[in-house]
Amino acid sequence: MASSGSGPSRASALIFNGRGEYLLHLRDNIPGIVEPGAWSLLGGGREPGDRSLAETIQRELREEAGLEVPVLEPFAVEEVAESGSSAFSVQIFAGRWDGDPAMLTLTEGIMLHWFRPDVLPRLRIAPSITRLVRRHARTIS
Template sequence: MSADTMGHEPVHSARGAVAIITNSRGQLLLHLRDDFPHIAWPGHWSLLGGGVDGDETPHEAIVRELQEEAGLTATGVTELFDMRDGDGSGLTITFFAGTWDGDETQLPLTEGVELRFVDPEDLDELRIPPYIHQGIRRGLSR
């Protein structure tokens, strides 16, 4: 495989993990990414997650990323499917689902601009990477 357009290493072994976190009201926890030109999808709403480090499994990575980025421990985090971010990072991303009922404004956000619970019917009004939007729709239809 070739390197993606952002100058990263070849994507054959590069992986990431994101989590579709819902609350008891059926809302989704979204993360507004920083608006830095050197990151994939700057200034977009996305799911919490990040890259898989070393010999970590995608499940280990999502548990770590949720804790690192937002101090969040979601319950029942289960693997759903893989998708490729063909228009951004080029990574193969493993999608997970989990639940959390709490006040997102009280989470200690360490990356990005904001965390917000959003009603699924409002997704089309937000700037979301296409693969994330597609993954959320696919995950919610299960």
């Protein structure tokens, strides 16, 4: 995978449970956001108060879903290209959480849901996320 010269400025979380499922976030279907109406990973951009991308992802999980994942390990760096802008790097962190997403307070997007990797091709989801989930699933099976 290619990486930009300045390194990642955004972080996303690949959250999995003990049943081999992955937590995905259904994004709002509104103009002006990346991948509107698609399933995605939780995450976001580094802010001035974040001392690291590990802090960024913990803050984003708390802000977007009231979610605390005790251990998040760096898993991969992905290159993302949005239409109309240049590509950027995203640090992907992986962590296990066995909770119920219906109990979380979602502040962005429509819903959170657990999915098994074999279901992902049936969803509106970026192919890169499907590849990332499958790659991670091979490391825990």
